[in-house]
Amino acid sequence: xxxxxxxxxxxxxxxxxxxxxxxxxxxxxxxxxxxxxxxxxxxxxxxxxxxxxxxxxxxxxxxxxxxxxxxxxxxxxxxxxxxxxxxxxxxxxxxxxxxxxxxxxxxxxxxxxxx
Numbered sequence: 001x002x003x004x005x006x007x008x009x010x011x012x013x014x015x016x017x018x019x020x021x022x023x024x025x026x027x028x029x030x031x032x033x034x035x036x037x038x039x040x041x042x043x044x045x046x047x048x049x050x051x052x053x054x055x056x057x058x059x060x061x062x063x064x065x066x067x068x069x070x071x072x073x074x075x076x077x078x079x080x081x082x083x084x085x086x087x088x089x090x091x092x093x094x095x096x097x098x099x100x101x102x103x104x105x106x107x108x109x110x111x112x113x114x115x
Contacts, residue, residue, distance in 0.1 A: 043071045046078065053085055061085045076105035 049064035065082040069075070083098035 043067055046081075050081070053081065053088075056088075058085045058088045062089070074101075074105060076102040079105065 044064035049061050052061040062085045079098045079102035083095045087095035
């Protein structure tokens with residue numbers, strides 16, 4: 001049983017570190033991109049969603065993370081950050097759901113790498 005807890009803690013810490021690294025690289029990418037024309041519809045970026053989270057605007061960050069998942073596909077770090085936003089809004093059920101989704105995607109990465 002303690003092995004399971006240890007593995008769970010390890011995987012959650014892996015997701016946390018991975019999400020933070022992705023956030024840093026997204027900020028660098030966002031700073032170097034060319035501006036888009038007004039005719040092209042733009043979707044929120046992870047950097048914008050992270051900024052809303054830092055400003056304690058959790059409802060906006062949830063909306064942005066949901067849009068990112070809808071438009072760009074699944075990502076363990078987006079699910080993890082979405083879980084954090086729901087947690088801060090005291091919506092524990094949705095927070096746990098998104099943490100579980102992040103963990104499942106992380107486990108798929110670990111299984112793929114180990115085979």
